[in-house]
Amino acid sequence: MDLAMAARVLITTDYLRPGDKVDRLLREHGLEPIYSPSRGLRTPADRKALFDGAVGAILASEPVTADMLAGAASLKVIARSGVGYDSIDTKAAQRSGIRVCNTPGVNHDAVAEMTIGLMIMAARSLPGVIQSVKDGHWPRTAGRELRGATLGIIGYGPSGRAVARLGGALGMTVLVSTSHPDPSDPAVRFTDLHTTISKADYLTLHTRSDGTGKPLIDCSGLQAMKPTAILINTARGSLIDEEALADALTGGQIAGAALDVVQDEPLTASHRLRDVDNVLITSHLAGQTIEARERAGVAAAHAVIDVLEGREPTNVVA
Known part of the structure; x- marks a missing residue:
């Protein structure tokens, strides 16, 4: 194999660029970063050729299928510059001998702050108020306080724990559903x-999908929520049945929702949720702070370097 080809590391994470800390780190270890930023769906031909000549990859959250990996003859490691790896066919990677790593713990404070921010925006109807002021009006909309409300958290990894701490500091009652409870947390x-689900005034998701393809919050889950409740998702779009959510929002079944992630990103122009007034949708920004991006990129680069230099990486998922 050509040495230059063997040293290539594909980077699709759009905020990583030539000359930055990650670029310099990879080059210090004799690797050649190759940039192909993820900005929406690639053509079938581009997907098929994405990993050509690469021994490592630092990826955004775009899909990585078995067909794409079948042609990745030299690929040894994929590192996600984030926590979620649902978009990667990890079984196909394992069959091909490709290690898959992620970077947990690098953006949980950023995600928690965004989660609380979305809760406040929804509780005080801020997007509508801001737009109304821009339109020349002066609305005096009465919102709700978070203090005294019940915060329901599904999932208790780093992000869920960080949200729980912030919610408690704001005077909220914190309920958590998790398969890994921590009884030491009073x-x-x-x-x-x-x-x-049924007791929460604000229900926020911080867990992975269960692998069955079924959403965590479906029609029955939405029916179990309070009619005054707000649903927040900064985790994974696949956790919510979006058609059922649109029905619940337009029918007054729940008061509102705030989504930083959706099933198919970017949100399509014809998506039903675009026409729903009581939903806030942001563009997968929860973990996208300057500080978290640098930590994630460096952690992903170290994972790639470790595998290529024969060491066991810190966070292996496959």
């Missing part, structure tokens, strides 16, 4: 999934 009440 500020949190661990409950079953139904209780968390």
Whole structure:
């Protein structure tokens, strides 16, 4: 194999650029970063050729299928510059001997702050108020306080824990549904999934999908929520049945929702949720702070370097 080809590391994460800290780190280890930023769906031909000549890859959240990996003859490691890896066919990667890593713990504070921010925006109807002021009006909309409300958290990894701490600091009652409860935490009440969903004034998701392809929050989950509740998702779009959510929002079944992630990104022009007034949608920004981006990029680069230099990486998912 050509040495220059063997040293190539594909980078699709759009905020990583030539000359930055990650670029310099890879080059210090004799690797050649090759940039192909992820900005929406690639053509079939581009997807098929994405990994050509690459021994490593630092990827955004775009899909990586078995067909794409079948032609990746030299690829040894994929590192996600983030936590979620649902978009990667990890079984196909394992069959091809490709290690898959992620970078947990680098953006949980950023995600938690965004989650609380979305809750406040929804509770105070801020997007509508801001737009109304721009349109020349002066609305005096009465919102709701977070203090005294019940915060329901599904999932208790780093992001869920960070949200729980912030919610507690704001004077909220914190309920958590998780398969890994921490009884030593006196500020949190661990409950079953139904209780968390049904008691929450603000229900926020911080978990992975269960691998079955079924959404965590479907028609029955939405029906179990309070009619005054707000649903927040900064985790994965696949966790919510979006058609059922649109029905619940337009029918007054729940008061509102705030989504930083959707099933198919970017949100299509014809998506039903675009025409729903009581939903806030942001463009997958929860973990996108300057500080978190640098930590994620450097952690992903170290994972690639470790595998290529024969060491066991820190966070292996496949």
